[in-house]
Amino acid sequence: MAKKSKPNKKHQFKHGLPETARTGAPVSSVRSDVIETARNFDYVLNDVKRLALIAAGLFLLEIALWYVLSSTGVGKTIYGLIKL
Numbered sequence: 216m217a218k219k220s221k222p223n224k225k226h227q228f229k230h231g232l233p234e235t236a237r238t239g240a241p242v243s244s245v246r247s248d249v250i251e252t253a254r255n256f257d258y259v260l261n262d263v264k265r266l267a268l269i270a271a272g273l274f275l276l277e278i279a280l281w282y283v284l285s286s287t288g289v290g291k292t293i294y295g296l297i298k299l
Contacts, residue, residue, distance in 0.1 A: 284290035 284293065
């Protein structure tokens, strides 16, 4: 029986191979895939912006209510109506 030819190394690890050998695609198309994947996560940035806007709005509402209830007569009236 003929002996099988062995490569120089026992195992070929993915991280040791060039980019084209790992994916089978040229490097430029791999980079375009990475860019396309990053574009697919644009909705996350939009959600974070929306959450920041809501948080800022709620903070401003809290400041406005604090001012109205502590600095005007409205607060004393409301606190007078609530008797615990």
